[in-house]
Amino acid sequence: MMEFPGQLIYWIVVVMMMMGFYIVIAQGNFVKKIVGLNVFQVSVFLLYITMGKVTGGTAPILADGIEIYSNPLPHVLILTAIVVGVATTSLGLALVVRINEEYGTIEDDDILEQESDA
């Protein structure tokens, strides 16, 4: 059984993930929603980076006298995911700018009100 706080890093990941998720759901401001989305994604980056660590292992660069290396693959994977995250964030913010131009607000409630009138 998992002892608290035996796998402390996983607790951090889960708490961060739920915090991000909560912000996305609870916030009505479109920019804050994207902040929440980022927190959510970063928790997953942490999860991947954590699993690459090998106890006592060092950076995966060939050198004399070193036997144990950490697993570099999860790091490479998450580098891809980070790039995707940056693209998503920038596209999301670009959409928010356009929404602000068209509606004059980025609050979910005000926008829903304007849309129900239309």
Place this chain on the structure above:
Amino acid sequence: MITDHLVVLQIIIPLMAAPLCVFIRNANVTWALATVISWICLAISITLMQQVMATGEIIYELGGWAAPWGIEYRVDMLNAWVLVIVTSIGAVVTPYAKLSAEKEIDNDRLYIFYAMLLLCETGLLGITVTGDAFNLFVFLEISALSTYVLISMGKDRRGLTAAYRYLIMGTLGATFYIVGVGLLYMQTGSLNIADLGNLIPDIADNRTVQAALAFMTVGLCVKLALFPLHMWLPNAYAFAPSVVTVFLAATATKVAVYALVRVIFTIFGGVDILEAVQISDVLIAMAIVAMFAGSAVAIYQTNIKRMLAYSSLAQIGYMILGLSMNSVLGVSAGLVHLFNHAMIKGGLFMVMGCVVYRIGSAKLDDMAGLGKQMPVTMGAFVLGGLSLIGVPLTVGFVSKWALLQAALEKGWWPIAVLIVISSLMAVIYIWRVIEVVYFQAAPAGRAAVKEAPLMMMIPMLTLIGAAYYFGIDGTTTMDIAGRAAEALIGGLK
């Protein structure tokens, strides 16, 4: 030989053409390029299909790195089938796109539209062709990001908020999916889908692996818009430019269904996962609620594009119902409905594209009297609507019949009855449109409306015609879907 590399060319050609569009910047030239590329993709996918039927599974190692270390692309009956669906819709949509996009998208941004359309097709084909779970995520995001842009390109400002909401939901879904992939990697040390399928049976009781399944299933269900994770879909379809709606409705959700099939029947294929953790009951319940809720809400819509979007939710319910029956008949019914629904909904949304092109609105009230003014277009709507309901001689009948047989094989009478009742609900919402279009006079103020231009009509009639061709002779499609289903379920043993 170039033919050895067809699998990867399928992805590379549209991927390279997309940035080329941005350099060219001329709307007509980029349109011509996109059309040529989409037809090349269709030719490749048909060739692949023939190869698979003749010689079986094709395995392609990217850069010559052997799996499970390298990324491998794997094409079997199921992939080839989905590839043909996506590329044939792409090939029909691009000729149609020219006039419709000129009308509904700012003309100085048309080249971006074609670039995004090609990128979206790249992503969808990539999801289909890849044999690597993480690579699938990358393609999922390529298609998703280009989709957000496509949805926001229309002139209606509600398209912007629809795209934003889809971005939030879509990113959450995709992130859930990579959490799942990460957990599987922790336990197995592999990302190769086929390899995972071999490794998982030994550790299927592990809580981490089951959590991975949960994350991946929920993530993909957001993408394929299964009730109750569908909230992004109706607005996205209703306010996107018509041609975008045609493409997305006919391909995007279908590819997400495919990805779910891969997770359930290939990654978790070694253990009868639908039974083992009883997600089958949950999926069946959601599918049935989707069938009814989707159809019921569709009845009350005044915007016909939105109505068809809700009807799509119901149709996705049928596909998931078929898959979660966990039998060869059920899965093949679900798979054949992928293809059949792509034709029906693609055709119906094309009709709406023609209507929007002529009258500038998709509202039911504005469509009064169109039956006399646009007889061919509205005739196509009636034919497509009949197919959606599932009248005999249409593809809708073929897939619903298959689904009914699958339900009866299991002895699930109540579900068979529910399938029939929910199909009849489609009669109501299709009839509402027919009544307004044929039996109400055109509003007094409206200028005379002409028939849709030939360039839009031909792709529309092609899809609706195909919906009847494969409805009258459903043996080819059922045969392919049946073989794909047998290969999937065979993995269980």
